[in-house]
Amino acid sequence: MGKTEAVEALKGAIAAQRGAVVASFRGMTVAEMTALRKKLREVRAEFKVVKNTMIRLAAKGTPFEQLTGHFKGPTAVAFTHGDPVALARAMKEFSAGSPKITLRAGFLDGRALSEAEVKALADVPSREVLLSRLAGGLSSPITRLVQALSGPQRKLVYALDSIRRKQPAEATAG
Numbered sequence: 001m002g003k004t005e006a007v008e009a010l011k012g013a014i015a016a017q018r019g020a021v022v023a024s025f026r027g028m029t030v031a032e033m034t035a036l037r038k039k040l041r042e043v044r045a046e047f048k049v050v051k052n053t054m055i056r057l058a059a060k061g062t063p064f065e066q067l068t069g070h071f072k073g074p075t076a077v078a079f080t081h082g083d084p085v086a087l088a089r090a091m092k093e094f095s096a097g098s099p100k101i102t103l104r105a106g107f108l109d110g111r112a113l114s115e116a117e118v119k120a121l122a123d124v125p126s127r128e129v130l131l132s133r134l135a136g137g138l139s140s141p142i143t144r145l146v147q148a149l150s151g152p153q154r155k156l157v158y159a160l161d162s163i164r165r166k167q168p169a170e171a172t173a174g
Contacts, residue, residue: 019084
């Protein structure tokens with residue numbers, strides 16, 4: 001693949017991404033690189049080792065150009081076609097387990113993210129967790145309401161039953 005084709009391929013990746021993470025890597029083995037790529041494929045993302053001049057050319061004139069300052073030294077960009085939070089989480093987990101890869105920056109909704117913002121994005125709970133928390137939060141007040149409403153009824157039933165037991169049998173028979 002020539003330089004022009006490589007730049008065009010990167011332009012396509014930039015245009016199609018729903019989020020990205022820029023990282024530096026040093027001394028990664030083929031097995032480590034394969035493991036990272038496999039982990040990212042599971043979250044619908046891809047990991048591309050890029051030449052800085054090529055990624056700068058591909059990003060020129062796009063919002064992705066905001067990341068140009070991070071394209072120094074050995075650079076790789078992980079692009080997601082799915083959930084940006086899942087990408088950030090996968091990259092954060094992998095970098096935490098390996099000193100050979102370091103997060104530099106990210107990109108989401110047309111805006112560059114700092115390394116700290118990428119890590120904060122990684123800590124956002126998944127959609128499923130948020131939905132279950134919401135469902136739990138919604139059912140909790142309803143449960144309390146049912147208990148509160150049934151409480152006075154229970155007391156009334158107990159009081160009436162107690163009165164019934166105290167009255168003579170012939171008064172209740174009529």
